[in-house]
Amino acid sequence: MPGSTQLTTRKSAGATINRALWLYHRWVGLIFSLILIVVSVTGSLLVMHTELGRILERDRHTIPQPPASATLADVNSVALSLQNVAPAHFRLLRLEPGVYPDSAHKLVYIHEDRVRRWSAFFNPYTGEVLWTGDDQDLLKPWLLHLHEQLHAGPAGFIIVGLAAFALTLLGLSGAWIARKKLPLLLRTPVRLRSGWRAMFSDLHQCVGLVSIYFTLVLGITGMWFAYLIIPGLWTVSPKLPQEFELQRLTNVRPAIESAMRRFPIVNSQG
Template sequence: MTGALGGAVKRSAPPRWRRVLRLWHRWFGLGAAVWLLLLAVTGSAIVFYEELDRALNPDWRSIPVAAAPRTPAADRAVEAAARAVPGFSPRYIDLPDKPGETIVMLGEIDAPDGKGGPAQVFADPRDGQVLGWRRNDVVSFDRRHLMDTLYGLHVDLKLGPAMTWFLGLVGLLWAIDHIAAIILAIPSVKAWRSAFRIQGRGLNLRRVFDLHRAPGLWLAPVTLVVAVTGTVLAWPDDSREAVRLVAPVSERLHEHYPSKGPPPAPIGVDRAVAIATGHTRAAADSVLVVARKGVYGVRTFDDRDLDHLGRLWTYVAMADGRIVGQRHDNGQGAGDGFFAWQYPLHSGQALGLTGRLLVLASGLATILLCVTGVVLWARRRPKPRRS
């Protein structure tokens, strides 16, 4: 454009705060692109962890529906696991929720040679026979380990608590970046509609920019929830301390029980499940074996559950079968309720299949944002002058 005097009309420079936001968004995006890409790829896959792992390992994860027992043989499964995997002791036993599913036990292998570690054992609910097992501390992309590897990479890249903390920091900064991204994406109230459109042709700069901006705006509410909940799940203790500043937060009951170790002759998982389900009159979801406290934490389904997991805990004494406490994950107040929502929202389970599909879409959109953001930066960089 030219003005009345024939000179070029220059665009006014953006305000300083907008330039600051642009710098923040650019350099955060470039610095976090690799980490967000890894989280998005692995997170998109594990949205359907159970279904995919069952499809890859049907001999471990399923039995004929018609042959499914009314009561799974959990004690026999624990005994068979100790024989099949020497040194294995379960800390968590996931019972079949539907006919045709198997018992899944998570625990530790206590090996005298120091080669122990976390393991997962699958057992037939009819007789407890071990169908297969795998180590949880290996990185392998064969069908036996693929989904478990992706899950571990999503949590901490298989590198331990320090990396979990770092990924929580990435999540926090990503949540903050949502504010800058939305402000930059909508330069004015009048132009808000264009920010949601994808224009241009082929892979020209305009189209790449719109592919970076529009999907991010479409799914910004979902990705913001994923970022915040991911931070809370990665920083459970710090998050609790922060929430306690505004609302009381209670812990699971077994954290307050005295440490006394397991009794010489515990009542067993099967009896603990029978006692808890008889008390709650609801089906059992899983059992937490809290040996150091001498209790079984039996989780049963309840009308207050926020996702597909049983969230009502009934604590049964290992020594004599007494019910020593009961608590729902929702807790009693706003602080407890906040934490109860974190996993259901992060996984999408709070809204069932619709929620999981939204989380999957947000993961795919994040992959697109990472790729197009790097492409935009590379194509907009000033080219070096030739001498």
């Protein structure tokens, strides 16, 4: 009968689509699993980079608890003295104030190639320099480069971008594959007595469906990041403008002290 033939054809087409999605989901997951694990773990660690830095690099990130009457040192003078010991062709890029009362401040210097960076931690109250060196030797920049490009340069950005694209499609294909099992998962999320294979299959589908929102958000934002970064990898960056005299910098100490008075929670809790 015509109706029966059409129904059979639709079922056959649906089975073909489901099998194709299942094969994609399995193989892409296998290929990109290690990269996605690295990116996920480093992303989680970067959320806590301040706390990790204070634990693992305590001599650089922390200072003795200052007295309540302590005043900030002249940042301009510290920056000027560090400029004299910074490697050649590096210039001041930015100041990164500490987030706790006993946090050191960080000055970052950038090379004229706009890639290499040199950093210094100093006591914001005494001006004492605590550490200087290649910024990449620090925990946060090292984790950030691993998260963004696997320490593989331009090729790493492309690989991570492809992993973000794969993660997005893994979330969508997984949701489609498990769509008919959703009511069962809601009643019995994991079958504990049906063997390890069924148990891990249920666990995989349950976690995947529950976390689908986060999977798609991470995948889409990762693709957007790759879209913004990758086209510029082969663009020659112009040289930095003519170097300015640090002696002509406006004194930033009053601005920092004013901000700390207006937003005491930043000074006391980070």
